[in-house]
Amino acid sequence: MKNNLEHEFVSNLEKHQNIVHKICRMYTNDREAHNDLFQEVTIQLWKAYPKFRGDSKFSTWMYRVALNTAITLYRKSKKDLHTQDFDEVSFKIKAEVYDDEVEQQLQLMYKAVKELNDIDKALVFLYLEDQSYKEISDTLGISEVNARVKMNRIKKTLKNILNP
Structure with missing residues (x-):
């Protein structure tokens, strides 16, 4: 067994x-x-x-x-x-x-994501993994609506970090 x-x-x-x-x-x-x-x-x-x-x-x-x-x-x-x-x-x-060289183009994004709080990092990760908002909400233990709202706010935050 x-x-x-x-x-x-x-x-x-x-x-x-x-x-x-x-x-x-x-x-x-x-x-x-x-x-x-x-x-x-x-x-x-x-x-x-x-x-x-x-x-x-x-x-x-x-x-x-x-x-x-x-x-x-x-x-x-x-x-x-x-x-x-x-x-x-x-x-x-x-x-x-x-291969770090292959993923080098992602470094700026990872750097920006690391500036987020722990829950927002997790939400971005799941979003980038093409998880549905339902799957994201199940994984993080938040409502689907909350996941959508948080993701929209995070996108704005990341844009500000990447394009000051």
């Missing part, structure tokens, strides 16, 4: 790991912190996975766990991430390698 659960988890995580990488990018400033946060999110996902009931899509559930982990760690320590030991989790995940 454990091996089947582990196999299912690893398969889902590999399929949707870009979600975690993008969240890590939003909440960290360097490769080491990114890797530490990715590891911590993976551990939290694995710990929570047995309780995943499938009421929502795996990716929606993953967004919520990953964002909550990132926000919690970000608030605890703005600079240093303290992670848990990885000894208890023995599976291997084929990590995709990001």
Whole structure:
């Protein structure tokens, strides 16, 4: 049973790991912190996975766990991430390698987004992932109308940041 659960988890995580990488990018400033946060999110996902009931899509559930982990760690320590030991989790995940040069064009946007508060960052991230306002509201625990209003305000804020 454990091996089947582990196999299912690893398969889902590999399929949707870009979600975690993008969240890590939003909440960290360097490769080491990114890797530490990715590891911590993976551990939290694995710990929570047995309780995943499938009421929502795996990716929606993953967004919520990953964002909550990132926000919690970000608030605890703005600079240093303290992670848990990885000894208890023995599976291997084929990590995709990001080419920083390919993503260089996104740096200005990420820099502007990092100036937003934690909830607004999460909302922008989900919006950029083409999540519907319904999915965004479910993930963040806010109303759909609130998600739309917040996104419109965030767009104006980002325009002001990018074009002072």
